[in-house]
Amino acid sequence: MKLLIVSRFDRSARAINTIAKYVRIGNELGHHVALFSEPIDDMPDLATSRDATSFDYVMFVVYETPDFPDLPYLAYLLDGVPRERRIIIDCTGRYNETIQVEHDFNHLEKMDNHMGWEWIDGFAAVARTVLQPTLLPIRPEARGFLFHGFDPAAVDRHYDSAEQAARSWAGTTADPKQYGMVYVGNNWQRWSQMRSLLKSIEAIKQRVGPTCLAGWAWDHRPDWAAELGVSGIDTDPDMLRQMGVELPGNMSFDQVIPFVSQAKFCPVIHRPLFNHLGIVTNRTFETFCSDTIPLLMLPSQMIESIYGPAARVLAVGDDVACHIQDILRCPEIYWDAILKTRAYLADRHSFQRRFDELSAIAAK
Amino acid sequence: MRILFVMDQRVDRGSIQSVSNYVRAGDKAGHEIALYGRTDPRFPTIRFSMAVGSFDYAVFLVESWRHWMSALRMPRILAEIPRQRRAIVDSDGMYNQIVSPDNYDRNYLYEQTRAEWFAHYQIVADKIFQPTFVPREPGVRKALFYGYDPSQLISAQASPAKAYDILCVGHNWWRWRQISGELLPAIERVRPQIGDIAFIGSWWDTIPAGAAELEVESAFGTDPEWLQRLRIQIKPSVSYTRVVNVMSTGRVNIMTQRPLFRELKLLTSKFFEIFSADTTPLVMLDPDHAEMVYGPAGRELALCDGIAEKLVDVLSRPKKYREIVDEVRKHLQRNHTYLNRVQELVAALQE
Numbered sequence: 001m002k003l004l005i006v007s008r009f010d011r012s013a014r015a016i017n018t019i020a021k022y023v024r025i026g027n028e029l030g031h032h033v034a035l036f037s038e039p040i041d042d043m044p045d046l047a048t049s050r051d052a053t054s055f056d057y058v059m060f061v062v063y064e065t066p067d068f069p070d071l072p073y074l075a076y077l078l079d080g081v082p083r084e085r086r087i088i089i090d091c092t093g094r095y096n097e098t099i100q101v102e103h104d105f106n107h108l109e110k111m112d113n114h115m116g117w118e119w120i121d122g123f124a125a126v127a128r129t130v131l132q133p134t135l136l137p138i139r140p141e142a143r144g145f146l147f148h149g150f151d152p153a154a155v156d157r158h159y160d161s162a163e164q165a166a167r168s169w170a171g172t173t174a175d176p177k178q179y180g181m182v183y184v185g186n187n188w189q190r191w192s193q194m195r196s197l198l199k200s201i202e203a204i205k206q207r208v209g210p211t212c213l214a215g216w217a218w219d220h221r222p223d224w225a226a227e228l229g230v231s232g233i234d235t236d237p238d239m240l241r242q243m244g245v246e247l248p249g250n251m252s253f254d255q256v257i258p259f260v261s262q263a264k265f266c267p268v269i270h271r272p273l274f275n276h277l278g279i280v281t282n283r284t285f286e287t288f289c290s291d292t293i294p295l296l297m298l299p300s301q302m303i304e305s306i307y308g309p310a311a312r313v314l315a316v317g318d319d320v321a322c323h324i325q326d327i328l329r330c331p332e333i334y335w336d337a338i339l340k341t342r343a344y345l346a347d348r349h350s351f352q353r354r355f356d357e358l359s360a361i362a363a364k
Numbered sequence: 365m366r367i368l369f370v371m372d373q374r375v376d377r378g379s380i381q382s383v384s385n386y387v388r389a390g391d392k393a394g395h396e397i398a399l400y401g402r403t404d405p406r407f408p409t410i411r412f413s414m415a416v417g418s419f420d421y422a423v424f425l426v427e428s429w430r431h432w433m434s435a436l437r438m439p440r441i442l443a444e445i446p447r448q449r450r451a452i453v454d455s456d457g458m459y460n461q462i463v464s465p466d467n468y469d470r471n472y473l474y475e476q477t478r479a480e481w482f483a484h485y486q487i488v489a490d491k492i493f494q495p496t497f498v499p500r501e502p503g504v505r506k507a508l509f510y511g512y513d514p515s516q517l518i519s520a521q522a523s524p525a526k527a528y529d530i531l532c533v534g535h536n537w538w539r540w541r542q543i544s545g546e547l548l549p550a551i552e553r554v555r556p557q558i559g560d561i562a563f564i565g566s567w568w569d570t571i572p573a574g575a576a577e578l579e580v581e582s583a584f585g586t587d588p589e590w591l592q593r594l595r596i597q598i599k600p601s602v603s604y605t606r607v608v609n610v611m612s613t614g615r616v617n618i619m620t621q622r623p624l625f626r627e628l629k630l631l632t633s634k635f636f637e638i639f640s641a642d643t644t645p646l647v648m649l650d651p652d653h654a655e656m657v658y659g660p661a662g663r664e665l666a667l668c669d670g671i672a673e674k675l676v677d678v679l680s681r682p683k684k685y686r687e688i689v690d691e692v693r694k695h696l697q698r699n700h701t702y703l704n705r706v707q708e709l710v711a712a713l714q715e
Contacts, residue, residue, distance in 0.1 A: 060435075068435030071484045078439055113372060114436055117402055121414070122436025125443070223573030 001026075001359050004052055006036040006069060006077065007061035009043065012250040013186065013216075014063050015091060018148045018282045020253065023047055025151065025351040036069065036077070052080045057362055059087045060126065061147075062094065065112055068126075078126075086127040087362065089147050093277045094119040095130050096138050103231035104189040104273040110228050129361065134278040135305055145361060146306075149354045150285040150345035156261045157291045162336035169264065169291065169331055179263035180209025182292075184256050185283060186216040189232040189271040193297060197267055198243060200320035205243065208324060209264060212246040219247045260290035265324065267295040267316075275299050280306060285349060288342055293327055293334050295320070308348070310340035365710050368413060370400040370441060371425035372432035375407065376601040377535060377566075379425050379455055381633045382702075384409040384604065385513050386709075389702035395710060400441070409605065417444040421451065421713045428456040428471075430484055438488075451491040451713060453509050457628040459485055459492050460501050469538040469623040473579060493712060495631040497656055507712050511705040512636040512696035516608060523612045523642035529559035529679055531614030531643070533607060534634065536567040538622035540585030542648060547618065550671035551594055557676050562597040564610060569598045611641035616678055618667065619647045629653065636700060639693055644678050644685045659695030664688045 003026065005019055019035070023046045026033035034047040036058070050073075052058055058081045060068060068074060077086075093099065093106045098116035107116040114122075123130050124141070131145035159165035168174040181201070183194065194213070201208055217233055218240070225233040240247065251259060260266045268287050270279070275298065284306065287294045296303050296314045303315050314337050316323050327334050367390070373380050383399055387410060390397035398413035400422075416422070422445045424433065441450075457463065457471055458481050464470035472478040485492055493507035530551075536543075551558065566572075568591065571584040591598065602610050611617050619638050624630075626649065635657055638645040646667040647654055654666035665688060667674055678685050 065434040065436060066431070070431070070480075071433070071438070072487050074435050074438065075442060075487045078442060113432055114434070115402070115404075118436045122434070122439065125439040126435060227573045 001057065001355065001362070002032040002055040003358075004034055004036050004049060004055040004058045005061060006058055007067045009035060009037060009040055009046075011042060011252040011254075014067070015061050015089075015148070015282055017253040017256070017286060019061060020046060021149065021151055021351050022354075026355060029352060029355060031355060036073070052077050055081075057085050057087055059089060059358075061089045061091060062123075063091050065114060083126070084128045085362075087129045087131060087358075088123050088127040089145070090123065090130055090132045090142065091147070091279070091281075093132060093134075093273060093279055095123045095132065095142050096120075096277070099273065099276065101272040101276045102192065104271050106273055106277075108230070111230060131361065132277070133280050136278050138277070143361060145354075145357060146280050146349065147354065148280055148282045148285055149351040150288060150342075150349045151351060152342070152346040154257060154286075154289040155342065156257050156289060159335070159339065162332045162339055165335040165339065166331040169293070169335065177209065177262055177264045179212050180205070180207075181265040181267070181295075182212040182214065182260055182263035183267055183269070184214040184251055184260060185269070186250075187213075187218045187233055187235055188216075189273065190269055191232070191234040192272075193269050194267075195236065195239070197269075197295075197297070197320060198239070198245070201324060202243065204321050204325060207328060210244065210246065212248065212263070213240070214248050214251045214259065216250055219249075256286065257289045260287065260292050263292050265295050265327070266290060266292045267297050269297050275302070278302055278305075285345060288338065288345055293331070293338065295323070306349075307341050308344035310337045310344065313337045314341070365421065365713070366396045366398075366419045367709070367713070368398055368400055368416065368419035368422045368445075369425055370422055370433075370437070372427070372429075373399065373401070373407065373410075375603045378427050379453075379510070379633055380407065380410070381604045381607065381637055382510050383425070385511065385516075385702040386706060387411045389511075389513070389706045393703055393706045393710075395706060397706070400437070406603070416440050419445065421445070421449050423709070423713075424450070424452045424488060426452055426454055426456070426458065426485075428458065430458075430481065433484075433488065442488075447487075448490045449713075450489040451493060452485055452489040453507065454485070454492055454494045454504070455509075455630070455632070457494060457496070457624060457630050459494065459504055460628065463624060463627055465623040465627045466541075468541055468582065471624055491712070491715075493709075494628075496629045498629050500628070505712055505715075507708060508631055508700070509705060509709070510631045510633050510636055511702040512639060512693075512700045513702050514693070514697050516637075516640040517693070518608060518612045518640065518642045520642055524609060526613060526615050527560065528562050528614040530561040530616045530618060530675065531564060531611060532562075532618045532620065533564045533602075533611055533638075534620060535565040535601065536563075536584060536586060538583045538624065539620045542620055542623070544585065544587065544590075546648070546671060547620070547667075548590065548594060550675065551596075553672040554676050555594060558679065560597065561595065562599050562614075563591070564599040565601045608637055608640045611638060611643055614641075614643050615682070616675065617641060617643045617645050619645060621648065626653070629656070631657065636696060639689070639696055644682070644689055646674065646678065657700075658692045659699075661688050661691035661695065665692065 023033045034049040037048040098107045130142045132142045133147040295316045386397045398411040401412045403412045495509040569588045575581045648667045651663040651666040654662040
């Protein structure tokens, strides 16, 4: 498959890790995959091309309207590649009627000046195939394709057994972890869940260890959000300071796995909208590459359908503190679940699988 | 002819008033004119249409940003209406070389940005119109575009009560240098002789978030304390459907224009809608410029020298100025109605 990926390429945002995997793993698998761009200075190893006509398919990876290229490139792609060979990956469920879940939403005119219908009309005009990273798309015209995947080669530390993993994780056979809990992700529609998590572990924070939230806007609410009255980028700098939470800011995608490995725990949190739509993200899979115990804060149905049955024990119930204390007491049980889940992900959600699925969809 | 306008419509700014007038005047002239989109209750006077392919021409109304011409909006239009039947009305003079009056206002900060706009325009449309008497760039055609609708005139009998002596309805976008350098000092000199004053619009008391990031902070100068000291009330912007009525609550309405527009002699909706209101418009233009648009009587309404004295004179001699304003309205009715504009646009598209 010759695949040209069109999006905005930023080292610390959106699907950059997944996109980089498509290029690297895709080319290793014998596909020809490149990014629609001039060579990118800070990602020189990622193949780029402006020659859309030499590819079988153009795949637009879309979160926001600027993920589409500006004119004249847009016109060049539309003129040079027939609609049948254009694919959109709708990463945030835009290709739906307007949905609001709590204060999360898939369309918001006051942020991008596009009304809900424009997303549907616009996507349909650009591409014959609109794929959403969910197992159950709502719109019949959209198809489910998880897009993101698990790369077993990216696993930070491999273990032969849960016991070995647990001893290493506890600092018995390896250096102790620097952090109790870290989270890497931008503060967009995640604060209510994060706040609740931090409050839940406040009483046991001495046992857990230091906390770090890496990503955009954990330290302040941007002025524009206040001006537009957009909820979902809330934060509480005083509370975070009081809890001693480190806020290092944005992090490049290639630093995430080793950074998360420095923590005992890493929550897997999806936006309320994504929980509603069953949308997965890069972090859904990537967290399992780090040497950490994921705290799965997702709907139970989603946990089982994405991660397989072994992951059930990694689900955080209502009593987070109790769950964490149990992990600290018996980490082996949880590492057993992680190792089994990694194997499940490698089998069901590898990037090779994704290429097979994408090829099958495109061929139809 | 069937004409589809495409724009980033806002209820309280830009050219939406003129689109409303084109729809109405087009019906009278036998042309079907609509705006791309779905019916929207915020725009009750606008006919919307999604049937892109059924229109003879698409006319893009471009103001000072272009990213609204996004991949969600453009593909259908580009696919269904060929380039030779697409035109741009370049409302903000972006299709010019870099113009920066007094190194303050400007159409572009960087040559690279200018080149990108030009490339963008050349892909989008075959014809580029500018609402000016004097286009500068080769290939740009003159199309005054904005106009006057006599049927919108609010008579003295139908006018709301006068709540202000002076109103300034507009947004504080590249206007502060003129306001702070010319208008406010004049008001200060004669403030006791003037009743209530209000500025209605955005950004008179705050600078929007993101202005610095977008390198447009200098477009938003303000001095809330000074405005307060002069007892100038700041009110939020109003919908285009109410703007003429709101203007009619002022005995005098002052029209300011950003320096770039004055330099390029660009017209806007405001040039004409202010004459639909029951008020005495004063325009902060030089008299020659005012005469070019409004005819000889327009010179009397130009607010450039002796501003303080002029304000007092207008407020104290309403009858004299009413006659001048009526004279200008007659000129507008002869030369600048939307019926004229529709015919001019149709002819320009067919050229």
